[in-house]
Amino acid sequence: MSSGPLRGIRIVMLAGLGPGPFCGMVLADLGADVVRIDKIADVDQGVPIDGVMRRNQSSVAIDLKDPRGRDLTRALAGSADAFVDVYRPGVAERLGVGPEDLIERNRRLVYARMTGYGQDGPFAAMAGHDINYIALSGALHAIGPADAPVPPLNLIGDFGGGGMLLAVGLLGGILEARGSGVGQVIDVSMLDGAALLMAPIYGLVAQGVWQDRRQSNVVDGGAHFYRTYETADGEHFAVGAIEPQFYAELCARLGVDVPQADTDPSAWEAHGKVMAARFREKTRAEWVEELVAPGSCAAPVLSLTEAPLHPQNLHRGTFVDVDGVVQPAPAPRFSRTATEDPGGPALPGDHTLDVLVELGLDKAAVDVLVADGVVRQSAARS
Numbered sequence: 001m002s003s004g005p006l007r008g009i010r011i012v013m014l015a016g017l018g019p020g021p022f023c024g025m026v027l028a029d030l031g032a033d034v035v036r037i038d039k040i041a042d043v044d045q046g047v048p049i050d051g052v053m054r055r056n057q058s059s060v061a062i063d064l065k066d067p068r069g070r071d072l073t074r075a076l077a078g079s080a081d082a083f084v085d086v087y088r089p090g091v092a093e094r095l096g097v098g099p100e101d102l103i104e105r106n107r108r109l110v111y112a113r114m115t116g117y118g119q120d121g122p123f124a125a126m127a128g129h130d131i132n133y134i135a136l137s138g139a140l141h142a143i144g145p146a147d148a149p150v151p152p153l154n155l156i157g158d159f160g161g162g163g164m165l166l167a168v169g170l171l172g173g174i175l176e177a178r179g180s181g182v183g184q185v186i187d188v189s190m191l192d193g194a195a196l197l198m199a200p201i202y203g204l205v206a207q208g209v210w211q212d213r214r215q216s217n218v219v220d221g222g223a224h225f226y227r228t229y230e231t232a233d234g235e236h237f238a239v240g241a242i243e244p245q246f247y248a249e250l251c252a253r254l255g256v257d258v259p260q261a262d263t264d265p266s267a268w269e270a271h272g273k274v275m276a277a278r279f280r281e282k283t284r285a286e287w288v289e290e291l292v293a294p295g296s297c298a299a300p301v302l303s304l305t306e307a308p309l310h311p312q313n314l315h316r317g318t319f320v321d322v323d324g325v326v327q328p329a330p331a332p333r334f335s336r337t338a339t340e341d342p343g344g345p346a347l348p349g350d351h352t353l354d355v356l357v358e359l360g361l362d363k364a365a366v367d368v369l370v371a372d373g374v375v376r377q378s379a380a381r382s
Helices: 019-029 067-078 091-095 099-103 130-137 155-180 190-197 199-207 244-254 265-279 284-291 311-316 352-358 363-371
Strands: 010-014 033-038 058-062 082-085 110-115 184-189 226-230 236-240 298-300 319-322 325-328
Touching (some): 010 019, 019 155, 099 110, 184 190, 236 284, 244 284
Parallel strands (some): 010 033
Antiparallel strands (some): 226 236, 319 325
């Protein structure tokens, strides 16, 4: 039994990429018992691309197209707190594992459905990826240089608006069901989630203090006191000195006399050129020595290989090494119900036999299911 504040909660999750596994990782890191239903064809195919996000979970490989596979899935959901469907609208119903199929057996089950565009509307059946969802939310239009939007990795739609919002929805649904004794269906749309993440910006637009064009606002790279600057060695420094007292210290340490003019965007470009020229006079390492201080709001832009080695991250244990794979540590941190160090990834089918035994199947029944290809155990765990 794992530790953490979610100990005792079981979530069964259909296999998917990106936001689903990310949600599973977040909840499993916090102690939830997350069982992932993987595809038979994915067993013994090496470490999947989402290996880090498979940590602290279990994997059972089931053929959902076989009636016996559907029965096993229903049995798993019968004792779970929540079930996660990551297929397009209608697919789970055709497979016999839709909300009505599962909630009929487990009245308190929280059934979460995560898709790009949601369960209804003219785009509900359309394929897409993060870039498409954030395009329709307004987020993509707001990010990047003035001449063109830039995809901010797939953080906003997939992981923030998708996986993280799915985790919040699951916890909200489970908490409510424990009081009412009745489950419900949660419709998680990555488009909805991306729009929700933009709530602060939409609020500024409504107040008339946000220009609806890129690099024209304080926190979108428009202001000279909130952007990145190239250093002499081709690296970059991040400046976020919004408050006047922090901006004053930054300028003093830079050795420049540039007014902040935070209410005069027309002056930002000229001021930015002065600061850019100054930053190009020294290397990133030299600026670290001169600028990194409690009141300057300046930090070096670190690469993915550099970040785990930064003193702050080393002190906090922000990154951990799991079997030679450097990855972010579980977060947030709890004083009383501390989480465990993460383990390696649950590969497809690693825990199939364990899960079947837990469901009460005897060896003879398991052998038949394996022989018929309804379930499969990974070779490493056989």
